[in-house]
Amino acid sequence: MGHESTSQPLHPTRIDLPAEERQHIIAILNRTLASTLDLKTQVKQAHWNVKGMDFYQLHELFDELASELDEFVDLFAERVTALGGLALGTARVAAAESTLPEYPFDIWDGKDHITALADRYAPYAKLLRDNIHITDDLGDADTADLYTEVSREIDKRLWFLEAHLQGAASSVPKAAVKSNGKTSVAAAKANGKTTTAKSKKAKAK
Numbered sequence: 001m002g003h004e005s006t007s008q009p010l011h012p013t014r015i016d017l018p019a020e021e022r023q024h025i026i027a028i029l030n031r032t033l034a035s036t037l038d039l040k041t042q043v044k045q046a047h048w049n050v051k052g053m054d055f056y057q058l059h060e061l062f063d064e065l066a067s068e069l070d071e072f073v074d075l076f077a078e079r080v081t082a083l084g085g086l087a088l089g090t091a092r093v094a095a096a097e098s099t100l101p102e103y104p105f106d107i108w109d110g111k112d113h114i115t116a117l118a119d120r121y122a123p124y125a126k127l128l129r130d131n132i133h134i135t136d137d138l139g140d141a142d143t144a145d146l147y148t149e150v151s152r153e154i155d156k157r158l159w160f161l162e163a164h165l166q167g168a169a170s171s172v173p174k175a176a177v178k179s180n181g182k183t184s185v186a187a188a189k190a191n192g193k194t195t196t197a198k199s200k201k202a203k204a205k
């Protein structure tokens with residue numbers, strides 16, 4: 001499939017980007033399109049099947065993520081056609097070309113769905129970031145800008161997903177807590193009672 005997509009003939013266009021570069025960029029965009037479509041269906045899978053006490057908010061969140069991915073599907077497909085290429089956006093192409101792992105069918109709990117989605121958003125985010133540089137190097141600042149726009153949004157969504165899994169204690173390495181603790185004790189000792197009183201006031205606020 002990958003070889004077929006790179007050898008697609010270009011439609012005649014007045015766009016000023018050289019044909020050879022456009023062929024390369026179109027192949028990259030079509031591979032992204034496949035992974036984006038795949039990710040969108042995986043998010044829908046989570047939207048339909050999530051269970052547990054957080055059902056409703058996760059059901060809603062997953063639908064929001066899927067709608068957003070649908071918009072990105074359209075942006076990538078239409079950049080392909082703007083460059084004179086053939087957008088390859090069927091479910092069969094998506095299944096064959098996506099770089100993401102298949103979604104697990106034996107999970108129900110919200111936390112497991114969040115984890116499975118974060119495990120897919122992370123490599124998808126990396127794919128986007130890599131393609132910012134690749135398409136920029138190929139001389140297509142507009143496609144690089146598209147990748148930048150989507151990449152920034154996917155980073156935000158990865159944060160949304162991971163925020164469900166992170167706790168205050170688990171997110172701070174133990175070593176950092178220890179050294180910070182020592183530093184603040186030392187600082188308090190050096191500054192005397194005033195610092196302690198100030199920090200107590202701040203805490204009370």
Ligand SMILES: [Fe+2]
Pocket residue numbers: 047063
């Ligand atoms: Fe729905």
